[in-house]
Amino acid sequence: MKILLIGGNGTIGKAVAECLSNQHELVIAGFSSGDVSVDLASAESIRKMFELVGRVDAVISTAGQASFAPLHALSDDDYQLALQNKLMGQVNLVRIGREYVTKNGAIILTSGVLSRQPIPGSAAISMANGALESYVKAAALELDELKLNVVAPVFVKETMAMMGMDTESGVSASDTAKAYVAAVEGDMHGQTLDITDYI
Numbered sequence: 001m002k003i004l005l006i007g008g009n010g011t012i013g014k015a016v017a018e019c020l021s022n023q024h025e026l027v028i029a030g031f032s033s034g035d036v037s038v039d040l041a042s043a044e045s046i047r048k049m050f051e052l053v054g055r056v057d058a059v060i061s062t063a064g065q066a067s068f069a070p071l072h073a074l075s076d077d078d079y080q081l082a083l084q085n086k087l088m089g090q091v092n093l094v095r096i097g098r099e100y101v102t103k104n105g106a107i108i109l110t111s112g113v114l115s116r117q118p119i120p121g122s123a124a125i126s127m128a129n130g131a132l133e134s135y136v137k138a139a140a141l142e143l144d145e146l147k148l149n150v151v152a153p154v155f156v157k158e159t160m161a162m163m164g165m166d167t168e169s170g171v172s173a174s175d176t177a178k179a180y181v182a183a184v185e186g187d188m189h190g191q192t193l194d195i196t197d198y199i
Helices: 011-020 043-053 076-097 123-142 157-162 173-185
Strands: 002-006 025-030 056-061 101-110 146-152 192-194
Touching: 002 011, 002 043, 011 025, 011 173, 025 043, 043 076, 056 076, 056 173, 076 101, 076 123, 101 173, 123 146, 123 192, 146 173, 173 192
Parallel strands: 002 025, 002 056, 056 101, 101 146, 146 192
Antiparallel strands: none
């Protein structure tokens, strides 16, 4: 398959690329690095990316920005970042990308465990993640030509280590990648994939 991997140079993205590169052709997209550049906050940038890449068999997004901060400290800009980048950026991958994905192909998005297990400081992220999961569930009802799913990672050990956090409760990027592979190669549709089901 020809797979467009957005965020392929990030921690999870690199692990997904490693899992898929032996059997599939990958095109890596990123904000500042990769085979093609894309700004998820811009629908025009997303459209240009697809025009450059052309037809693909699958799209995987491991990208999406949102602020982590105490509720009282979250600004309008923080909420807009979550809505425009993490949420609408990935929604637009479906809206625009469906025209470029081959029949019976797949689009895989990324939410996160904070949609269902929020922690203090996660209000903006949890909001975007929960909305994205609901969108995928509803949109899948009207998408017969492709598979649409969302992967909900837990905290990744490598990221936790970089932040000086205890990594015991995390999951490695390589284990996290297994859910993305299952979503691309499997038959599920309209599902939120829990990482713990694939490790």
